[in-house]
Amino acid sequence: xxxxxxxxxxxxxxxxxxxxxxxxxxxxxxxxxxxxxxxxxxxxxxxxxxxxxxxxxxxxxxxxxxxxxxxxxxxxxxxxxxxxxxxxxxxxxxxxxxxxxxxxxxxxxxxxxxxxxxxxxxxxxxxxxxxxxxxxxxxxxxxxxxxxxxxxxxxxxxxxxxxxxxxxxxxxxxxxxxxxxxxxxxxxxxxxxxxxxxxxxxxxxxxxxxxxxxxxxxxxxxxxxxxxxxxxxxxxxxxxxxxxxxxxxxxxxxxxxxxxxxxxxxxxxxxxxxxxxxx
Amino acid sequence: xxxxxxxxxxxxxxxxxxxxxxxxxxxxxxxxxxxxxxxxxxxxxxxxxxxxxxxxxxxxxxxxxxxxxxxxxxxxxxxxxxxxxxxxxxxxxxxxxxxxxxxxxxxxxxxxxxxxxxxxxxxxxxxxxxxxxxxxxxxxxxxxxxxxxxxxxxxxxxxxxxxxxxxxxxxxxxxxxxxxxxxxxxxxxxxxxxxxxxxxxxxxxxxxxxxxxxxxxxxxxxxxxxxxxxxxxxxx
Numbered sequence: 286x287x288x289x290x291x292x293x294x295x296x297x298x299x300x301x302x303x304x305x306x307x308x309x310x311x312x313x314x315x316x317x318x319x320x321x322x323x324x325x326x327x328x329x330x331x332x333x334x335x336x337x338x339x340x341x342x343x344x345x346x347x348x349x350x351x352x353x354x355x356x357x358x359x360x361x362x363x364x365x366x367x368x369x370x371x372x373x374x375x376x377x378x379x380x381x382x383x384x385x386x387x388x389x390x391x392x393x394x395x396x397x398x399x400x401x402x403x404x405x406x407x408x409x410x411x412x413x414x415x416x417x418x419x420x421x422x423x424x425x426x427x428x429x430x431x432x433x434x435x436x437x438x439x440x441x442x443x444x445x446x447x448x449x450x451x452x453x454x455x456x457x458x459x460x461x462x463x464x465x466x467x468x469x470x471x472x473x474x475x476x477x478x479x480x481x482x483x484x485x486x487x488x489x490x491x492x493x494x495x496x497x498x499x500x501x502x503x504x505x506x507x508x509x510x511x512x513x514x515x516x517x518x519x520x521x522x523x524x525x526x527x528x529x530x531x532x533x534x535x536x537x538x539x540x541x542x543x544x545x546x547x548x549x550x551x552x553x554x555x556x557x558x559x560x561x562x563x564x
Numbered sequence: 565x566x567x568x569x570x571x572x573x574x575x576x577x578x579x580x581x582x583x584x585x586x587x588x589x590x591x592x593x594x595x596x597x598x599x600x601x602x603x604x605x606x607x608x609x610x611x612x613x614x615x616x617x618x619x620x621x622x623x624x625x626x627x628x629x630x631x632x633x634x635x636x637x638x639x640x641x642x643x644x645x646x647x648x649x650x651x652x653x654x655x656x657x658x659x660x661x662x663x664x665x666x667x668x669x670x671x672x673x674x675x676x677x678x679x680x681x682x683x684x685x686x687x688x689x690x691x692x693x694x695x696x697x698x699x700x701x702x703x704x705x706x707x708x709x710x711x712x713x714x715x716x717x718x719x720x721x722x723x724x725x726x727x728x729x730x731x732x733x734x735x736x737x738x739x740x741x742x743x744x745x746x747x748x749x750x751x752x753x754x755x756x757x758x759x760x761x762x763x764x765x766x767x768x769x770x771x772x773x774x775x776x777x778x779x780x781x782x783x784x785x786x787x788x789x790x791x792x793x794x795x796x797x798x799x800x
Contacts, residue, residue: 333708334688334715334739340724343704346792351592353798356700357613358596363666364613365605370667378690391691391706393588399595409598417594425585433796434589436596444603456663460670462743464663492741494688496715509671511743529742536718536737545719546731554742 304384327488328495330386331378335496335540350433352392359395366449368402371517375490376401406448451522462511468526469510472557478504479563480532482555490518493559497532500539501563505552506531513556527557586795616660618798621699622770624653625747628674628697629773630764633752639676642749646674655697668695669743675775676749681734683748684722684775686714687741694745698773704788705774715739725776725787748775755781 286292306325309317363370376398378386385394403409425434456464474480484499485491492514508529511517516524536549543549600607628649632639642649647657647670657670664670672694675683687693688711693701704710714721718735722728729735738746750772756764771777771786 331689333712334686336708336712338709338712340713340720341707341709343707343710343725343788344791345702345704345786345788347790347794347797348700349588349794350796350798351586351589352794353614353617354592354596355588357610357617358592358599360617360666361605361609361613362599364661365609367604373667374690387708390588391703396588396591396595399599400591403595403598403604408602408604413598414594417598418590421590421594421597422585425590429583429585431583433799434585434593436593436600438597438600438607440601441606442601442603444605447603453661453663458658458662460658460663463670492689494715494739494741496688508744514742531744536735540716544717545735548734549718549736550734551715551737551739553739554744556742 302384302388304382329379329487329490330381330383331374332491332495334494349392351396352390355392355396355399358399362399362402364453365444366451366453367406367408367447368520369450369452369517371514372402372520373398374514375518379490408447450520462509462529465509465511465526467510469528469557472507472528472530474504474507474528474530474557474560474562476504476506480504480530480560481563482532483559483561485559487515491515493555494553497534497539497553497555500534502532502534504530505533508554511556513558515556515558529554529556530560532560589796613660616665617700620695620697622697622773623765624650624655625694625697625770625773626765626768627761628653628747629749629768630761632749633764634761639749642674643676646672646747649674650697653697657696659696665695668692668745671744672697673744673746674749675736675738675746677751677775679751680732681736682729682775683736683738683746684714684718685738685740685746685748686711688712688715688739689741692740692745694747697747698770702770702786702788703792722776725771727777747773750775750779753779753781 286295305311306322309322359373362368373395377394380401381394381397385397400414404411404414452461479501481501482493482497482499487493508531510526510528512521512524512526531552531554534551536545536551537543537547539551596610599605628642631653632642638649638652650657650672657664657672677683691701691706693705710721715737718737719729740746766784767779767781769777769779769784769786771788772779777787
């Protein structure tokens with residue numbers, strides 16, 4: 286932005302970006318917020334299963350080079366113990382908020398999460414990031430002229446003093462979740478048991494979808510031991526492992542007015558903390 | 565105006581197209597440079613993972629299913645220990661880090677269709693997908709639209725892919741929202757008697773392995789077309 290007119294134009298554009306219920310004014314007072322609206326705002330934005338939508342053509346796209354590079358960047362950070370993938374999922378799919386979640390491309394959120402991670406874990410400062418962004422922008426100010434943009438690190442840093450997780454060492458040679466085997470004791474449920482998904486007031490992060498909370502299902506498989514994503518998402522290496530289960534739900538019971546045959550099913554994996562025995 | 569005259573005029577009046585770097589490219593490059601300078605990983609780490617990522621795709625998944633169609637013992641292995649079965653088609657689930665790709669985990673399960681059960685996969689929370697054996701997911705698989713609807717209206721969504729299933733076939737949606745990754749093993753279609761593993765592999769498309777299509781002799785392409793070109797696509 287270079288002048289007042291451009292600044293005004295950008296402000297007008299941002300003014301049209303809405304992320305609130307239209308029936309409640311912006312910046313509401315506490316008495317205007319009902320419990321169901323509160324839950325809607327607190328719902329983790331990645332949890333979209335069952336939300337209303339209309340048919341849309343299912344199409345594929347070609348990947349940009351930067352999209353592949355972003356995928357690699359995130360995975361290499363995991364490989365070297367800077368984060369586990371659950372931290373990325375929280376940052377990129379939930380912490381971004383609804384506007385960015387639905388408004389920007391898939392891999393741009395992965396990228397956003399890397400910036401956020403490096404800042405929050407103090408690997409880089411705001412100044413370092415900002416200066417580098419300006420520098421890369423300036424490098425290509427005259428356009429790319431048919432060239433591909435290139436990463437040009439000034440040197441390779443000595444990584445020996447970098448703070449890393451234990452996970453990338455403990456999982457080496459065995460895998461994740463294998464590295465947590467034997468840590469959770471006896472599984473509380475067995476195949477065939479009837480269970481109910483607890484309706485917990487989950488804030489900030491979870492991978493137990495809202496659509497099955499309070500629903501009853503059957504244990505289809507006792508799968509593995511692992512810390513729950515609700516802990517892994519926050520880099521809690523002190524978290525205890527628990528058992529995970531694949532739970533089978535009958536679709537006609539899970540959804541109001543399910544239109545398919547009575548024997549259709551849905552399965553999803555749920556950690557033990559979310560399940561209680563039925564009967 | 566002559567051809568020559570037109571070209572001359574054009575070059576004087578039209579501003580040359582500048583292929584500007586995108587905001588996403590700037591951010592990716594800045595972050596990668598800083599990571600390497602801070603020693604979080606090395607340029608060699610990045611190069612090796614890139615090489616891995618460039619070589620994953622759905623062919624091993626198709627071959628695994630073709631092998632299972634031809635060999636009942638292998639089919640049993642595929643259902644009981646999918647990680648071991650994947651190894652037989654060249655996919656070591658611990659690669660390329662020694663503990664797998666950080667986002668996919670070493671928990672892989674193959675869902676075998678039967679005459680009475682049809683499986684279809686989704687990750688309603690993000691885009692969990694068995695990357696080591698199928699490559700990166702197609703864009704539609706990641707969209708909120710597919711994720712919102714397939715869990716609740718699976719038959720309607722499948723019919724939009726051209727797949728209509730009779731009522732006596734149970735549709736089982738597998739929402740892979742934790743560490744397990746899933747792949748569907750469709751049933752071998754009629755009209756493929758005497759086919760070789762290579763021939764069978766060709767009709768097992770990625771869409772069949774997700775569960776939104778069934779293999780059919782003569783069909784070797786996905787239902788979903790590639791419609792949107794990238795500005796600067798992945799370098800060949």
